[in-house]
């Protein structure tokens with residue numbers, strides 16, 4: 001058993017603290033937000049995560065997990081995990097100010113020779129930078145990068161049965177000390193240098209986002225050539241070199257991680273003179289999905305007076321109440337701007353959604369959201385939406401358009417019931433085979449020019465929607481990649 005501290009009780013910090021207690025450590029969790037701290041102490045978790053409340057109550061009771069607002073609470077800890085947010089700055093880079101603040105605050109209380117373990121997703125070089133601070137050197141502290149790979153909704157499970165534990169350290173000895181903390185888990189430990197660990201975290205998220213955007217692009221082609229994107233994904237995913245995960249076409253990726261990390265990785269690249277055309281395209285395709293959905297819905301309701309669109313699902317994915325980066329909210333915002341009345345339902349996320357987008361009429365049950373709706377967008381594939389009484393839905397709605405933004409509904413069945421079923425590249429849709437006839441008449445999206453490229457995006461090689469001021473100007477001025485040029489290729 002080791003004495004540990006975790007700074008930050010958000011998604012990552014709270015799950016990390018509770019799971020470290022579960023694998024046998026004594027954990028003090030520092031939370032400086034008073035409201036959050038009070039809730040935690042009262043056993044009222046500020047986040048929803050399957051299995052988390054059980055772990056928190058078990059280990060607050062057995063004394064292996066405690067919460068405090070004071071950094072003095074880390075005094076006994078041999079390892080201090082930093083799990084504070086690194087939000088996107090205006091230029092797309094990750095803002096590390098909370099991490100640096102936490103380091104500053106903990107140093108006066110830290111045990112000599114203790115190790116700072118960075119869980120937060122930070123730009124490459126951050127751990128090295130912290131390790132080089134005079135105050136850290138004076139305190140004889142070590143700094144180790146230990147990125148998290150926790151998905152919301154399965155975070156406890158991901159912690160307890162990880163695909164790998166990554167430890168970026170300056171020496172095998174430091175890596176081994178941190179690896180020992182995870183001895184109770186059956187997982188491969190990958191010990192590397194700090195920068196590789198930091199980059200690996202970004203690369204993993206960016207590659208997952210890439211797979212989704214790639215299949216979303218394939219969904220446009222599938223629609224245009226009358227193929228079925230779900231079948232294509234299944235076949236492609238059966239290739240063991242590829243695997244089936246993260247190939248589901250639809251409205252695209254959201255959440256607090258993929259959007260931020262794709263931008264931050266581009267920013268890291270730009271700051272180091274590297275071009276990121278793939279990342280830009282990945283981001284662009286993701287935006288395109290939302291634009292297409294909003295356009296389609298507008299096409300369906302434009303001619304109607306006081307049009308109503310119902311959105312089922314507001315969370316960025318099922319089994320969470322998190323609406324950050326949610327495609328549903330992006331689309332709702334566009335519809336509201338066009339004067340559409342937007343009614344919505346989500347099993348968990350109504351409160352959070354209402355806070356962000358008060359213009360959306362949030363309803364406590366799906367049928368109430370569907371009342372008098374001219375079109376329906378399924379934006380989050382909550383299981384309960386597949387089990388809706390679709391005859392009742394038909395009677396409840398005013399119109400017949402269903403846009404299945406997650407390719408999750410039974411399109412054939414809905415077609416038989418008289419719905420106009422649209423999806424992202426599924427052969428089951430009954431209004432032709434394309435996402436929208438207008439979109440796919442010539443096999444290209446409305447954003448594409450006659451060469452099939454999106455002029456908006458590719459004319460100058462940067463993606464204007466990405467808030468990436470100053471992205472690789474050095475590279476784009478002459479259009480070449482410095483590392484390639486330098487290699488003389």
Ligand code: UGA
Nearest residue numbers: 148149150151152212246247248252253254255257316317
């Ligand atoms: C993601 C990563 O999966 C975690 O490994 C990582 O630790 C975490 O970010 C983080 O950096 O903290 P998360 O944001 O919880 O986890 O969400 P995912 O389950 O990865 O889903 C992201 C988005 O992709 C969702 O909007 C989901 O609907 C979408 N998605 C996922 C698709 O559109 N298609 C798919 O096939 C899979």
